[in-house]
Amino acid sequence: MKRFSLLSPRAGAAFITPAGLLVGAFVIVPFFWVIYVSFTNRTLLGRTALNPEFVGLANYLELFSPHRFLDPGQFGFSLVLTIQFVLFSALLGQAALGMALAWLLQQVPKPVKAMTETVVIGAWILPEVVIGFAWFAFLDYDGGTLNGMLDAVGLPRGDWLLDYPFWVIVVFNTWRGTAFSMMLFNSAFASIPPSYFQAADVAGASSWQKFRDIGLPLIRGHVVTDLILITMWTFNVFTPFLLTKGGPGNQTEVLSIYTYRVAFRDFDFGKGAAVGVVVMLINLAFALFYLWVARKRTPGGAA
Amino acid sequence: MASVKFENVTKRFGGFTATEGLDFEVGDGEFVCLLGPSGCGKTTTLRMMAGLETPSEGKVWIGERDVTRVHPKDRGISMVFQDYALYPHMALADNIAYPLKVRGQPRPERHAEAQRVADVLQIGHLLDRMPAQISGGQQQRTSLARALVTPSDVYLFDEPLSNLDAKLRLDARGFLNHLQRDMGITAVYVTHDQAEAMALATRIAVMDRGRIVQYAPPLEIYRRPATTFVANFVGNPPMNLIEAEARIEGGQLHLQAPGLHLAPLPVPAALATRAPGRLTLGVRPEHLALAAPGAANRIEGRLFANENMGPETLVTVTRTEGEARLTARIFTDEAPRLSGAVAFGFEARHLHLFDAEGLRVPGDGE
Amino acid sequence: MTDHLRQFLGRAGFAFFTALIGAIFALPLVWFLFAPFNSRAELGLAIPEPFSLSNFRQVLENSFAIRALGNSLIQSVGGTLLVALAATLASYALSRSPLPGKRAVTYVLLLFSSVVSGSAAMVPIFLMITRAGIIDTHLSVILVFAGGLLPTAMFILRDFIDGIPRSYEESAMVAGASPVQAFFDVALPVIRPGVVVVVVWAFVNIWGSFLIPFILLRSAEKMPASVAIYSFYSEAGTPIVTLLAAYALLYSLPVVLLYLFVSWKFGFRFFGGIKA
């Protein structure tokens, strides 16, 4: 024994090896491989499946080719669509709704709280394909629950998946993911000493004033954490595929679905990889920003 | 039982030196207290004995064996951790019996042994409980029981009583004292409570910034503190230290300070050959008494505080405008209603002298 | 008095409003609760009349459907075990052993794992698995999930282990235990709640996942339930709703049970990889 430690360096290295191999093989290698493939014309079948050629920046140039950049089915369209998708479903939908719910849940009777929480969390943890079907039925034109309800109150029914596909996946993703923000904010609010709010009660503050002047400022750090995390996740989410398959007419083809179609429907791996690289760069920017924020507020940071 | 020896032990954490040149021996059957302020390296020293830290330099011996690089499990020690380190998933019986389990004793035997030790510590009726279900004092005794359940060459204690209330603390202190006298264990005990060290130790090692500044029996430390640091750290309240102008005139030592009236002293041998310049004069609060005005040796000041502690009273005066304070501990019965000017008298034999570096100037006959 | 009344009305308003949001959230799930028990179920919402278990009988008789549930179980349990085992060992080492640069390692891992998302990595993962010759096997799904979930699992667990005083293991060693004994006797039991969280999290993740098995598996007898569910279509391409609904309910059951277990045991807070 050279120097005492709870676990010798050699044992430590042995302990890390299995995880190191797995992560190396399925996270780190793919990272470099996708970069490599993005510079080739690799396909699934045919001559270039076995002997892909180096094509330089051709895949990237094709992605960013200006004249059709924003047409549906093109990379630019998906990129813009994804940004809108993130903006509406994550930042506006999940975060705002999660915040409202977390605040309301602080002050409602226990049964109401328990039931609401269960439903919201249920939407979040049920398997994605199940959720996909439930929504498919919910939005069905003929007998779907939504149209049935609209009938009942005398409003016109709609063919939602055909007419408003983008808004469907926005609402869908909001519904699916609000639980995370709700729980994060919930625990953030719970960590504020009750005396802060009691002092405001004594001063006669309304719930809105307490939220604006005490609750929100005190959990600002959590809000930033939440926004970054849900942005990253929404940016990469594949679940809308289960509802719309990217259609109709590529109208809901967010980047992850676009990658899937290019690589596994058109079998153009080189181009799919190029999209992957762009997505990774965007992810990297978010991740670095997150680490930077997390480091900045390490003392007392709770997330 | 065995002795413990440190040979010039230095421990560095990165660039920071936690202990430096530790060189001392704990005799067989001794109970040594490591005493010092927070961060002075007591825990680090103890952990090097246990083998939980490896010295950067120097050697550690237990008995005749160089254990510097021996694993903790092979050192024949027991240790009580400051935070108790009771395993939360084991009932008390299993916690206490764990050292026996590791040694391969069968379950019934080790539980009988745990019961025996627990009974001595008066926690025998709690053995089915989990650590989270007992009080702090009971946890502390459980941790003690776990250390005592196996016979060990050396017992190490890291502030084991620091989390207890005053009453439990006194009880536990008495128990440890009894243990040492009765069983003659070798023990090293970390504390920053000087009263605890005084009560328990056969010798005290006073530490300051990673070094041992004095290593001696409690009374010796009390009577002849080696430095102003020790003088200031041991004693309650600590020794009064007075900066004084010193000069030798006519074969006698004259000391001058605001408020001080002191008959010339014989020159200590250590000062005979050099000009003294400034000296620090020390006198313990318990060696001060109210003096009649005009007494030969006295210190005067204005009353600052008067704290009644029951049978005794702490009287604090300021010698000058400002900081220079002085505290005396006198019997309450003898403390009249003081106000304004106060004078304390003392005997010259109770004075301590320290040189400009803060080192003790030995009196004659020391 | 009026003040009290106003306060009461305010509270009631909040409660009503919250319940309303809860109800709106529940709407898309209502059909899913009724249809499995309705032998003539369609996409339309209808109270089962009569209440019937015939859909489930049909599912249970469908050997393909049952096999798919078994496949889900194989892949989830395999992946979860691998994640839990590798993550426990690795995070213990990252927390307790004096390996140089271990803090940096954790952060780099985390960075990679959030950058290399499923959508970005599907092409290289497919190519690698193909080249390794394990395309269309359970093993491929298990390995890919293990690799992908490990960084987050390690991060959660390392945080957990860092919060456990080192004096547990130290006191065990002073008592005479070897590092391995200290790990199994003392460290592992204390870490267990953290491992349980990781296990539940990994299981729910793999069990519910669609994309990875969808890309990696070809043959029907390997499909997990998440992919197999798409085979309940008639020749004409319309979903066989009765079967689908009952199957979806069966398939959701483990997740619901785990949710109940976790909220009973720990109080459901986070097992969603908050640290990710």
Ligand SMILES: Nc1ncnc2c1ncn2[C@@H]1O[C@H](COP(=O)(O)OP(=O)(O)OP(=O)(O)O)[C@@H](O)[C@H]1O
């Ligand atoms: N693992 C470590 N890494 C870096 N510095 C350390 C480490 N352990 C201790 N130190 C430093 O060494 C010095 C001595 O620490 P030690 O724990 O021995 O003090 P102590 O005398 O026991 O104090 P206390 O009474 O507060 O317990 C402190 O300044 C401490 O910050």
Ligand SMILES: [Mg+2]
């Ligand atoms: Mg200490």
